[in-house]
Amino acid sequence: MSIAQNVINGLIQGSLYALFAASFTIIFGVMDIPNMAHGAMFAVGAYVFYQVYEILALPWFVALACSIVVVGALGAAIERGFLDRLYGRDDSEYVFGVILVTFGLGLIIERFIGQFWGYDNLVIEMPLLQDHAFLVAGVSVTLAQIVIILFGVGSFAFLYWFSNHTLMGHSLRAIVQDRELAYMKGIDVERVFLYTFVLGSAMISIAGVLYGTMFTLSPDMGFNLLIKSFIIVILGGIGSIFGAGIAGFGLGMYEAFAIAYLDSYYIFASEFLLLIAYVLLKSIVTDAETPILTKLLAYGRSQ
Amino acid sequence: MGILEVDDLRKSFGTITALDGVTFEVEAGRLYVIIGPNGAGKTTLFNCITGRHRADGGVVRFRDRDISGLTEHAIAQQGIRRTFQEVEIFDSITVGESIDIAARHTGTQSVLDSLDLADIEEKYGSDLTLFERKRLALGLALDGEVMLLDELFSGLNPDEKRATVRYLDKLREEKTMVLIEHDVRTAFELADEVIVLYQGSVLAMDSPAEIRENETVRRNYFGKMSL
Amino acid sequence: MSDTTTATDRDDTAVSREVSLDWPRLGKQTLLFLVVGLLFTPLVAGSSYIGSFVLIILVFAVMISGFDVMFGWANLYVFCPATFALIGGVTSALLADTVGAPFLLSMVAGALLAALVGLLIAVAVVVIGTDFDIVIATLAFGEVMILLFNNWEPVGPTGIFSISKPAIASIVLESQTQQYLFLLVVVTLTILAVSVFTSSRLGTLVVAMGENEALLASLGYNPARYKFLTIAFGAFLLGLGGALYAHVNGIITPRDFGVHQTLFFVLILMIGGLRSRYGPLVGAIVMVTLPEIARTFGLGNIRPYIVGTFLIVVVMYMPRGIVGATPGTVNIGSFITKLKIWES
Numbered sequence: 001m002s003i004a005q006n007v008i009n010g011l012i013q014g015s016l017y018a019l020f021a022a023s024f025t026i027i028f029g030v031m032d033i034p035n036m037a038h039g040a041m042f043a044v045g046a047y048v049f050y051q052v053y054e055i056l057a058l059p060w061f062v063a064l065a066c067s068i069v070v071v072g073a074l075g076a077a078i079e080r081g082f083l084d085r086l087y088g089r090d091d092s093e094y095v096f097g098v099i100l101v102t103f104g105l106g107l108i109i110e111r112f113i114g115q116f117w118g119y120d121n122l123v124i125e126m127p128l129l130q131d132h133a134f135l136v137a138g139v140s141v142t143l144a145q146i147v148i149i150l151f152g153v154g155s156f157a158f159l160y161w162f163s164n165h166t167l168m169g170h171s172l173r174a175i176v177q178d179r180e181l182a183y184m185k186g187i188d189v190e191r192v193f194l195y196t197f198v199l200g201s202a203m204i205s206i207a208g209v210l211y212g213t214m215f216t217l218s219p220d221m222g223f224n225l226l227i228k229s230f231i232i233v234i235l236g237g238i239g240s241i242f243g244a245g246i247a248g249f250g251l252g253m254y255e256a257f258a259i260a261y262l263d264s265y266y267i268f269a270s271e272f273l274l275l276i277a278y279v280l281l282k283s284i285v286t287d288a289e290t291p292i293l294t295k296l297l298a299y300g301r302s303q
Numbered sequence: 304m305g306i307l308e309v310d311d312l313r314k315s316f317g318t319i320t321a322l323d324g325v326t327f328e329v330e331a332g333r334l335y336v337i338i339g340p341n342g343a344g345k346t347t348l349f350n351c352i353t354g355r356h357r358a359d360g361g362v363v364r365f366r367d368r369d370i371s372g373l374t375e376h377a378i379a380q381q382g383i384r385r386t387f388q389e390v391e392i393f394d395s396i397t398v399g400e401s402i403d404i405a406a407r408h409t410g411t412q413s414v415l416d417s418l419d420l421a422d423i424e425e426k427y428g429s430d431l432t433l434f435e436r437k438r439l440a441l442g443l444a445l446d447g448e449v450m451l452l453d454e455l456f457s458g459l460n461p462d463e464k465r466a467t468v469r470y471l472d473k474l475r476e477e478k479t480m481v482l483i484e485h486d487v488r489t490a491f492e493l494a495d496e497v498i499v500l501y502q503g504s505v506l507a508m509d510s511p512a513e514i515r516e517n518e519t520v521r522r523n524y525f526g527k528m529s530l
Numbered sequence: 531m532s533d534t535t536t537a538t539d540r541d542d543t544a545v546s547r548e549v550s551l552d553w554p555r556l557g558k559q560t561l562l563f564l565v566v567g568l569l570f571t572p573l574v575a576g577s578s579y580i581g582s583f584v585l586i587i588l589v590f591a592v593m594i595s596g597f598d599v600m601f602g603w604a605n606l607y608v609f610c611p612a613t614f615a616l617i618g619g620v621t622s623a624l625l626a627d628t629v630g631a632p633f634l635l636s637m638v639a640g641a642l643l644a645a646l647v648g649l650l651i652a653v654a655v656v657v658i659g660t661d662f663d664i665v666i667a668t669l670a671f672g673e674v675m676i677l678l679f680n681n682w683e684p685v686g687p688t689g690i691f692s693i694s695k696p697a698i699a700s701i702v703l704e705s706q707t708q709q710y711l712f713l714l715v716v717v718t719l720t721i722l723a724v725s726v727f728t729s730s731r732l733g734t735l736v737v738a739m740g741e742n743e744a745l746l747a748s749l750g751y752n753p754a755r756y757k758f759l760t761i762a763f764g765a766f767l768l769g770l771g772g773a774l775y776a777h778v779n780g781i782i783t784p785r786d787f788g789v790h791q792t793l794f795f796v797l798i799l800m801i802g803g804l805r806s807r808y809g810p811l812v813g814a815i816v817m818v819t820l821p822e823i824a825r826t827f828g829l830g831n832i833r834p835y836i837v838g839t840f841l842i843v844v845v846m847y848m849p850r851g852i853v854g855a856t857p858g859t860v861n862i863g864s865f866i867t868k869l870k871i872w873e874s
Contacts, residue, residue, distance in 0.1 A: 085846060092661050097845040103793055104841030111834035227673065227789075234666060269677040272670040276654075279667045283658045353748060379750035391745045393738050400734045405749050443749060 004137040006256045012145050014252025015152025016211060020225050021232040021244040022159060023203035029176045029239020030196045033095060034230065036102040037078065038204055039222025040109035045071045045205030046212035046221065047113055050124050060126070067205045075201025078105060079194050087190070114219040121216035129213055148210050152249075155203065159241050168195055176239045231275045306331040306479055307352070307383075307449055312361035314344075314351055321347040322358070323503030329449070334471070334480045336490040339500035345483045346388055348500070349451050353385050354378040365449070384447030386440040388454045388483075394429035398439055401428065405443040418442050418470060434463045441470065449479045456486045464489060491515075556729075560722050567714040574710045581706035583822055587814045588713040589775045590798065592720050594810035596767025597795050602804030603728060604760040605740030607661045608651060610672035611768050611795050612787035614644040616679065618769025619776035623693045624684055626777070633697040637773040644769020645762045652761040656754045672788060679784040689783030696777045709778055716774065720767060721807050727763065728807070736760050737805075797837060800844045 020042065027035045045067040053063035082105070086097045129144035163169035171192045174182040183189055211221065232251055236243030251271065258267050305328035314322040321344040329335055337345050350356040352363050354375040363371045370378050393401050398420055399411070406414045415421040418438045423431070431439065437455060444450045456464055464486075471480065471493060484490040491497065491511040499506040499520050507520050514520055574581040597611040622640035625631040631639070651668065658664050680687040696703045696712055703709045727733055736756050739746050743753040776782040794817070802813025817840070821833040 082842065082846070095662065100793070100796070100841045100845050104838035104845075107834040107838035107841075111832075111838070230666070231670075263681065265677050265681045269674050269681075272674045272677070275670045276667050276674070279663045279670075280654065280657060283660070283663060355744065355748075374752075375744070375747040376750055376752045379748055385748060387745075391742060393741055393745065395737055395741050396734055401738075403731065404734055404738060404746075404751070407750070443745075446749075 002138065005139045006260075007253070008136065008139050008141055008145070010253035010256035011149050011152075011249070012214075012252070013255055014249035015149045016207065016225070017228060017232060017252050018152050018245045018248030019155055019207040019210070020204065021229045021236065021248045022155060022241050023200040023207065024226075024229045025233045025236070025239060025241060025244040026159075026172075026203075027197055027200040028233055029241075030172055031083075031193050033083070033098040034102070035197075035200070036099055036226070037106035037109065038102075038200075038229070039220075039224075039226035040106040040113075041071050041074060041201055042204045042208040042211070042222035042225065043113055043217070043219060044074060044109060045208030046124075046217050047117055047122075048205075049209045049212055050117075050122055050217055053126075054122075054124055064206070064209055067209050068202050071205035071208075072198050072202045074109075075198045076194065078102070079197040083193075083197070084190075087193075110219045110223075117217075117219070119219060121218050123216055124212050126213050144210075144214050148214060151206065151210055155206075156241065156245050163241070168192065172196060228271070231271050234275060235278060305329050306366060307481075308362075308364040309348070309352065310362040310364065312348070312351055312363065313359045314347055314356060315359055320503055322351065322361075324361070325500070325504055326361075327498055327505050327508055329479060329481060331448075331479050332476075333495040334475050334482070334493055335496050335498055336482045336484050336494040337498045337500055338484060338487055338490055339506075344503045345500055346453060349385055349453055349483065352378075352451065353383060379447070382448040383451065384444035384449070385451035386437075386444050386453055386455060388457075390433070390436045390440050392428045392431075392436050392439045392443065394427065397425055397427050398431070398435075398442075399424040401439060402442050406446050409446050414442050414445050417445075417473065433458055434466075437463075437467070438470075445474070447478075449481070450474075452480060452482045454483055454485065456484060456489050468493060552729075556722070556725060559725075560718060563721065564714065564718050567718070568711075571707060571710060575707045578706060581710065583818055585706065585709055585713060585778050586775075587811070587818045588710070588717050589771055589778060590814035590818065591717050591771075591811040592774060593768050593771030594795055594798050594802075594814060595720050595724050595807075596764040596769075596771065598764075598799055598804060598806075598810055599724060599727065599760055599767065600764035601796070602799060602806075602809075603733070603740060604736045604757065606655060606757060606761065607665045608655065608668050608761060608764075609665045609792055610651065610668040610675075611764075612791040613672040613675045614648060614765040614768035615772030615775065616675065616782070616784060616787035617647055618644040618772030619782045620679065620685055620690065620772075621769075622773035623690045623776045623782060626694050627690075627692075628684070632699065633694070633777065634699075637696075637770065637777070640773035640776075641766045641769035644772065645766040648761045648765025649758060651765070652758045655761065656757055669789060669792070672792065676784045676788050685784060687784065689781055689785075690776070691781040693776050693780050693782065695780075696774070713774065713778070716770075717811065720770075721811075723767075725807050728805075732756075732759070793841070794837060797841055797844065801840065 020038075024035065024038050027033065027038075048067045048070045049063045052058050052066045053060055082101050083098060086094055086101070089097060126144065129147060130142055132143040133140045134143070134146065135141075161169075163173055171182070171187045174185065174187060175189060175192060179189065208222070215221075228251065232247040233244055236245075236247030254271075255267055258270075262270070307329040309325055309327055312322050312325040314320075323344075325344070325348060337348070339345055347356065351358040354370070354373055354377070358371060361371070362369055365378075365381050365383060368381070370381060370383075373381075399415070402411050402414050402420065412421075415424060418441060420435075420438055420442055423435060426435075428436070428439070437459070441452070441455070444452065455467060459467060468489065474480070482490065482493070491514075494511050496508060497511050497514045498508045499514065499517075501523055506523060507514060507517050509517065570584070574584050593611070593615050596614070600606045600608045600611070618640035620640075621643045622633075622636040625636035625639055626633055651671065654667055654671075655664055658667060679685045684690070694702075696709060698712070703712055728736075735746070735751060736759070739751075739753045739756045746753055746756075772782075772787075798813035798817050799810065800813070801816055802809035802811065806812075817837070820836050821831070824830075824832045824836070
């Protein structure tokens with residue numbers, strides 16, 4: 001495989017990762033919670049599009065709109081119906097509780113998708129995107145793939161504009177920086193939470209649609225991406241959209257090039273190992289108060 | 304040489320200097336009280352002595368042994384115990400169980416009895432009143448030769464304060480105690496010596512009577528000295 | 531917890547009063563449990579369908595007791611319990627079938643290896659310190675292990691199958707009833723071990739460490755030591771459970787021991803009650819039988835719905851929080867165990 005081919009593959013994969021991770025990290029950074037249902041909502045976006053476009057045979061923009069609306073509404077329902085009640089709890093209970101609740105919701109949603117649409121892989125036929133190809137640096141790239149890359153990059157531009165030039169975006173950043181201070185400044189934190197969650201949901205539905213046009217649909221299509229998002233978000237910095245972008249594209253590139261040398265199992269494993277190494281190093285470096293060895297030495301009271 | 308020596312101790316948190324060269328010596332068997340305005344570095348001093356924080360400079364010596372770099376549990380094993388401003392005790396185990404694990408050199412029963420904890424032995428930490436919690440915290444610290452007590456009297460009513468003074472009077476015969484107190488009146492009643500901490504260093508260290516007359520203290524710690 | 535502390539050892543002159551174990555009471559409870567378990571034997575013998583999932587329940591009870599030690603008692607957010615079980619299961623299966631080692635030896639070897647890996651994890655836990663990061667690192671570790679096993683020839687993505695049945699010396703436990711009796715003994719011993727561990731002074735120290743590490747350190751105890759002990763013990767039980775799973779189930783697949791399984795463990799523990807010796811068993815009974823009941827009534831596989839709903843309900847309605855193990859925490863498990871008259 002030529003370098004150009006690898007780069008293109010890396011960009012495509014990276015765009016998907018970055019898109020998934022960006023919407024994930026907005027929620028994570030602003031609300032301090034990992035939304036374990038993100039993968040399920042990704043799938044819902046894809047399946048709604050499939051249903052409207054393939055089955056009901058409506059135009060693609062209608063289908064896309066439906067996806068965004070459905071997933072956005074789902075997000076709003078989750079936030080208001082469940083997450084809202086957990087805000088009062090203290091820190092680790094809150095995070096832990098949200099992880100379990102969103103994971104539970106994700107399970108239910110994925111099972112529902114499986115029951116309604118079945119477990120066979122479904123395909124979205126979009127000849128317009130899938131059959132037109134261009135030659136870029138000697139590599140054949142379909143329109144669909146170009147759209148994904150454009151979306152990947154474009155959504156970051158959108159997020160940049162949003163967080164820097166809109167009132168809601170400013171509120172978001174204020175909350176990420178210092179929630180107490182934001183409360184005191186009069187920011188309606190609860191409302192921002194709702195909007196953030198809906199925004200993240202809308203973005204992930206688009207990612208789902210894009211993924212669906214390029215690959216196949218299955219109820220658990222979002223799960224692996226969710227896991228990878230975790231890695232990306234932590235390496236890139238929780239709450240940092242920019243970081244998610246860099247790490248996402250970086251990971252996509254890494255996988256595109258590494259696949260020539262390593263099995264996909266090993267690539268996946270190496271990403272987890274990187275995460276573990278990062279967490280360990282971070283702790284060793286920042287915990288300057290107590291040297292590791294003295295913490296470990298188990299000399300202590302007898303029994 | 305005193306049982307506990309602090310020599311030019313320094314500690315900063317970012318741009319905030321908490322301890323700016325603290326030096327003093329503590330003799331065995333005496334009771335000292337550290338007073339000073341908020342932010343003078345009193346609790347940080349305790350944290351550095353007990354190993355909860357690592358000092359940026361200076362030395363802490365216990366029985367002539369340099370304990371500056373040791374971990375919290377190692378220092379505790381040497382014989383230094385403390386209580387905390389926020390009255391830290393274990394909520395999920397009973398009073399009896401807490402004293403059991405804390406009292407290694409002192410008998411559990413004697414600790415329970417000397418602090419009137421025997422009656423509430425089976426009560427869980429979460430079910431205790433403030434005064435009971437303070438007594439339990441005191442009990443946890445009883446196993447040390449040197450006891451560092453942080454704001455023991457805060458939040459207590461006059462009766463409870465009197466009771467606490469009685470407890471301390473009983474204990475002071477065998478222990479070395481260093482108290483941090485905001486209740487200056489009680490502090491002066493109890494103390495063999497008073498240490499005034501101001502802006503991260505020792506402003507003065509003397510008997511209560513001398514401190515009361517001390518010009519520098521009056522000038523800097525104004526208002527608190529009206530006794 | 532202090533129900534096993536005797537109040538008779540008041541000795542002013544002694545160095546310190548030992549929290550002595552109430553052996554007679556413990557013995558009685560153990561015997562009672564065993565007898566009750568034996569009463570259920572006809573149920574198992576009568577139906578192979580019921581028998582199969584009763585066996586699974588018992589295996590889960592062992593595994594999750596191990597998880598409770600780490601997570602419930604010591605408050606350590608080690609999110610790779612399923613991995614310890616996987617290691618125990620794979621080790622035991624390979625030793626028994628490829629090397630031909632006797633079953634009991636393989637089983638214990640599996641548990642020991644899991645405990646060893648547990649020590650490694652414990653080092654990471656001590657180094658890392660913060661709960662959230664520990665969750666991330668252990669979850670990641672779990673996934674790495676699955677990927678490695680998937681890629682390792684003796685196991686592979688499809689796992690090991692046709693694993694030999696449990697055996698005591700030369701007697702193979704062919705029937706479900708025999709396996710049931712064997713597992714009953716193992717579960718009884720597991721619960722006994724956990725009771726001894728938690729009722730002793732060690733248990734008090736572990737709980738104290740789980741609640742406030744720094745305070746424990748200020749009393750002269752090294753928290754790290756207690757993390758090592760609890761994780762090693764917990765991992766041992768998880769490995770033991772994993773080995774039992776492999777031989778009773780006949781198949782062990784890496785993919786079944788990932789994030790989903792870990793969260794299932796968490797759910798079982800929360801339903802059964804953390805820091806409760808019968809909690810793992812109660813939780814396992816609830817979470818295994820419910821989907822089976824649903825299946826029997828023709829509802830098909832609604833397990834994800836059950837698990838999902840329970841996860842949500844348990845979190846939303848835990849009055850004192852999730853790992854709120856202070857006495858008086860209300861949850862389904864402690865309510866059910868309160869009904870058991872032999873445990874006042």
